[in-house]
Amino acid sequence: MTAPEDPRIGRLAVLVGERGRCVGSAVPDAWFPPEAGLSEQARARAVVSARALCAGCPVITACLALALATGEEHGVSGANAAHERAAMLRTEPTATGQLTLWPAEDATGHAA
Numbered sequence: 001m002t003a004p005e006d007p008r009i010g011r012l013a014v015l016v017g018e019r020g021r022c023v024g025s026a027v028p029d030a031w032f033p034p035e036a037g038l039s040e041q042a043r044a045r046a047v048v049s050a051r052a053l054c055a056g057c058p059v060i061t062a063c064l065a066l067a068l069a070t071g072e073e074h075g076v077s078g079a080n081a082a083h084e085r086a087a088m089l090r091t092e093p094t095a096t097g098q099l100t101l102w103p104a105e106d107a108t109g110h111a112a
């Protein structure tokens with residue numbers, strides 16, 4: 001995992017916090033389906049719904065990079081469920097290298 005003090009993580013967090021489609025949503029739990037108490041099918045449907053909500057989000061890649069870099073263990077981020085992100089990190093430990101997709105991005109999302 002990338003060191004928490006990596007300034008790119010802070011920039012990603014600001015970008016996602018300012019421009020994420022889910023920010024300020026009336027149904028924030030939609031991105032955090034219950035991890036217990038649902039059947040496997042119901043949980044899969046909830047993830048599909050959250051993934052659809054992420055579609056078209058202007059910061060979807062930054063959101064995924066942030067979740068990978070911070071090791072977010074819950075919810076759907078960047079259209080990927082927690083178990084999918086964990087699999088990415090297991091199979092490609094350098095997945096946090098996606099942070100390099102954003103080197104010229106300032107905190108507002110405009111190219112520097």
Ligand code: SF4
Nearest residue numbers: 020022054057063078
């Ligand atoms: S990609 Fe999805 S979870 Fe991430 S900021 Fe956008 S809407 Fe929210």
